[in-house]
Amino acid sequence: MENSSHTLPPFSSSCLTTLQGSLPFSSSNISLPLSPISFPPSPTSLSPTTAESPHSSSPFSQRSTSQCLDRQSVQCCEQDISDQDDLTCLSWLHQRGDLLPLQPLAKMTLLPQLGSCTPAQPLPAPTSSKPPYSFSSLIFMAIEDSPHKRLPVKGIYEWIANKFPFYRSATGGWRNSVRHNLSLSKSFRRIEKVKSQSGGKGSLWCVCPEYRPALLEVLRKTHSYHSTNSSLLNKPVLLEGTDYDVPVVSETMEISDSLPHTLLLSSSAPQILTTDYPSFSDNTPCLLTPDHEELVTMESTDYQQNTVSEDMEKDPLSDSGYIELHYYQSDQYQYLVLPDDTELDLETVEILQLDVEAQEAAGSLLDLAGGGY
DNA sequence: CGGGTTGTAAACAACA
């Protein structure tokens, strides 16, 4: 289960950001490196080709953006994409193992404007406030975060309690609510355990695929509300008083066509970095420089032209109003691949608290989940 | 105001 040998593959795990929006969708994409990865790649997570390159000589360490996507990188990304057998999956739940938890609004505070890579204040000690998620969302996340996309009730309890300390100290009533939701909600389906399966009573629970979009939308709205409904739009927000060490819905991006762009990034906890986010309506890939000072236009690359387009054409959600953004990471950068004719106005992008161990654990979960469905 | 959703509590049966 927690096999640490299952670390992130080179350029690793493709993480998905599933958005709902009304933006045009095309077959070609741009790649947007998001932020440097601050952790050293695990030896087992690197292919021979990438492992040969020390960090200092990595093309990604250069500011010259045209060098940022060499052929090897492209191939790695291609491989990564091809391995993504289910574009609708919540891979991000694994990849972004400790992504930002949604925070109660009262705990949001403005960050000082950061001109460059300035570490934020360490997050204060957690408090015990109730997470903003409904039980359906909690169950959904728990199940989606499981290797095989199915969990027994007890596993759901444990996931929630692990991720949301509020429920560790809460009385047992919430467990009743969980069971109540499982039984009552059409979103969840009970799977009888085969008799050969050992251990424990009860059944496994999974998410009904037809209800996934709705559940995702609930998550998106929850995050959207809690990340924007505080007149903090376009201002970097530091979520403090974090209650949950969980990663959940940060990949929800609010896309609008009217607001200036703010990109809030974190290369590793507890740093929170910000940068202005330029328009990408010219379909030009951009690179966020290693020190987060600016975004630089990138040259067109083979990667852009040849690698992702087919994948996006096959996007099963392309007609459903959902847009999937593929999230990659190399040993130094994270890449967000976007549909290129998207009038990309990010109202708020929040990517917080990338934790190395959690990501590696998430990677192992992904590996397990690869054959699970 | 009505309907739908969500959260909570409780009762109960089935099962390990």
Place this chain on the structure above:
DNA sequence: TTGTTGTTTACAACCC
């Protein structure tokens, strides 16, 4: 017998 799981009902609060 006990604790867990699953179902069902009831009610309150909230939102649209």
